[in-house]
Amino acid sequence: MACMSITRNEVAHLARLSRLALTDAELDHFAGQLDQIIGAVARVQEVAAEGIPPMTHAVPVVNVFRDDAEEPCLTPEQALSGAPATEQSRFRVPRILTEE
């Protein structure tokens, strides 16, 4: 089994990917804890699982569909009711830097 460990830099990268603005102190704290946790969960790699299919769903059901029929929507007021900021019946969000 490979020696599993995670560096502070990797934790900083994970925080960015996860959109978590962590302080340096938090990064230090989490780096230690995550290192310990990852070391523990890496035990799954001890299991001989060659040829074993992954299980993504607890119950083996397939083909659950809905009919293409309209159902009632929320009103714009309901849709926007929890929004931190709105304008022109839309969700107002801070400027977006990158195009997707």
Add this chain to the structure above:
Amino acid sequence: MTQVAALVAYDEAIARYEPVIGLETHVELGTATKMFCGCPTRFGLPPNSAVCPVCLGLPGSLPVANRAAIEYTIRIGLALNCSIASWCRFARKNYFYPDMPKNFQISQYDEPLCTDGWIDVTVEGQTFRVGIERVHLEEDTGKSLHVGGATGRIHGADYSLVDYNRAGIPLVEVVTKPVAATGALAPVVARAYVTDLRDLLRALDVSDVRMEEGSLRCDVNTSLAPYGATEWGTRTETKNVNSLRSVERAVRFEIERQAALLDAGQRVVQETRHFHEDTGATTAGRSKEEAQDYRYFPEPDLVPVAPPPEWVDEIRASLPELPAARRLRLQGEWGLTKLDMTALANAGALDLVADTVAAGASPADARKWWLGELARHANELGVDLSTLSITPAQVARVSELVASGSLNDKLARQVLDAVLAGEGDPDKVIEARGLAVVSDDASLLAAVDAAIAAKPDVAAKIRAGKTAAADAVVGAVMKATKGRADAARVRELILERLT
């Protein structure tokens, strides 16, 4: 990287490098409701009125797949000669973006619904087989309005306003395999592929395929390699190319730009680029700070899709006549060559001609009007033929009036112009403008006699047997009747009078 790109003349670029293209086309399906909820997909609804907890991604909400969207996707896959997966799953594509309510998109990753198909595309009499890598199903995002800043564009905006009516609309992505060996025709092949795909989707009745409304959007990949190279060049991905013409222009521009880089010994950067309609150029997209890692994993809120073979067979049996087969049939019925048909298709006139024939015109007349007068008109306006404000039925009516002698070609052109100008149906135009051919001999004879009297010298020549001189009198009569006379009949009357 915003400096103006150096370009190499297209012919030179093609002389030195072989282009390879690839296309990723997104199509909004024309289902009545969204992919995972019962909200309507109609355009033009007030902002955030076609939303519910599911498509707003509210905490606790769960998706349920729309059966019709699955069926439409299978229909597309079958029409593109794909294999239909016997078992596949949706996956989550994770990235943060304000127009995406859950900050992940439900898509398909390594298990698309349809794989490994093809479509034949004919350009200038040559047929190219475009391989289809995959056809998969995903959900669309919301739409943002960018407020403030100089341009209303995303860059420099102060903030954005998001409307989630489009979020969750079923979106099919059709991805081609790399298309090589098209040489100088690469841009035209790219355009013809998108045209054919659009026609196919329309025939399948799965989407309204309106590029201008964004229901069909293209990303175009282009790479160049020196002839004989063993590896393909680095590709660029040009995003959101939103008209057929732009597809062709974008590929052409990228070939010219990449050739200049390679000529200068520089490397092509693998990147996303944006096409600009106004200049026909592409520019580098703003590169993200970190490489994207979408962390795909199977969507746990949806169960696998395992289309039963009987269902797939049923869908296959219900496929309508597809454009390629229809083209072959019409070619036979109309007695045209393959090249004629290609020209019709490339002009976007095939359906218009077919509809005009169906409305009663002869195939030859229908072709003549659409590829002649009407194509000229569309060119002048710089629009597609299909967007002209004239219907195949109106063209067929004009054609019928010409055939019956009520209109001559010149009058017919005037009628068409008037219809295009919004003056109403052909019959209404003819009545309002008094454009019908003058067909009673009595009125014509009066005009003929007046013309003869006005040109005694010409009349003398005709009497002397020089019947060719009659043309001058015919011209005078046509002028006097403002073109409403039947020139052949006028000539007959002149000769009767003078010989």
Add this chain to the structure above:
Amino acid sequence: MAAVEPSPLTRMTAAQIAAAVAAGDVSAVEVTQAHLDRIASVDPDVHAFLHVAGLGALAAAEDVDRKRAAGEPLGPLAGVPLALKDVMTTEDMPTTCGSKILAGWRPPYDATVTRRLRDAGVVILGKTNMDEFAMGSSTENSAYGPSRNPWNLSLVPGGSSGGSSAAVAAYEAPLGIGTDTGGSIRQPAAVCGIVGMKPTYGGSSRYGLVAFASSLDTPGPLARTVLDAALLHEAISGHDPHDSTSVDAPVPSVVAAARQADVSGLHIGVVTEFSGDGYQSGVQARFTEAVELLESLGAKVAEVSCPHFTYALPAYYLIAPSECSSNLARFDGMRYGLRVGDDGSRSADEVMSLTRAEGFGPEVKRRIMLGTYALSSGYYDAYYGKAQQVRTLISRDFDAAFEQVDVLVSPTTPTTAFPIGERADNPMAMYLADLCTIPSNLAGNAAISVPCGLAPEDGLPVGLQIMAPVLADDRTYRVAAAVEAAFEQRWGGPLLAQANGLAAPNPDGGSR
């Protein structure tokens, strides 16, 4: 302790209350008011509720009384008060999931479970405290402060459904709804000395349950008796077209099974792997006693090995965080909830990052980063992929075991309730609380926790876990009800009758 005389109405079981309301012996409004009074009296100490909906509850109760007066049919739980975990959406109450990021959020829709409770005439008293987004085993991860164990207020009530378990154990409500992702119903039930059941995955709808780990989350009942749990189980279960993973099959007849309460001839397997190091001696002793009891009731007991169960915990701590990292991405301050740092100069990305840093507590952050790591390209196969394979192996262990026995049993959790603060910043120690409960979440089968006595060393409740195959939920009730009946006979009453503090059944709070 407050010397206010508690109403005997709060000491009744749900079945008794429903019968009394139906018979007109008591009104639903009286019952509701008695529980609201109890909440007012003890919840300042217990802190089971994040939101008490007094007016709404009384209105719902009035509706039941009106129906009864009009002769309309009443459901089997009509007029019975209930404590709803704050992870279920409610149109008329806030839904916070114990998180600051959702402070004050009022969903515009009801969860299916909420809707079914209302339709059944169940009176929702309010929303209960929980570990933030159901991540934890103590409620200490709630942004609104921990709930306290009614047996001893310095101890945790378990978690994540600790608010519901504390409310039921403190007689603030006869019924509670919890959700169980890795043990979050069974473990708090065990440490509060009550009954908690995790139905078969898909047996109860997840629509409106704010997701932690979609492939594991299961809503289920908490109650003071097995029959009450079964009644609530039936009221919330059944196919829901809004949840693709909902099972389209008849609900197992759990109420009949709870009434049957008979284990004679049943084959019961003791899971070899769930004993030994790390198990508190009193827990082990009570478990052994429960197994002997079952044998004495006519069950055939055998030891069954499930070799991959020892990998359940690591597999779970890859799968659940992976799903949570994606499920919780939507909390970004753009559409609802907290928004931090939007000063007009910051970008959406920056505001999202500040909002999430401020709005999430440490455990949620840990799990989001752990899940992000496990799903990253390059690590996926070694972590998430491998964990999903282990999940298959665990499910196969269950299949093999259920070929030999009808149900499996184990302690519900390795220790009794621990002191608030003891494991708060020691995630690995906290995770061990779910050691025995996680396999049934991974395999999706049914499992229940029923009280089986007090650990001699600390006098705190111990739970017996009974696990049954997928959709054999009724079997867990049959065994649990038999255990409950036999123990109550032995003890001379329910386990809670032996409690001190606010869990004590007598007004003076003393033990008997």
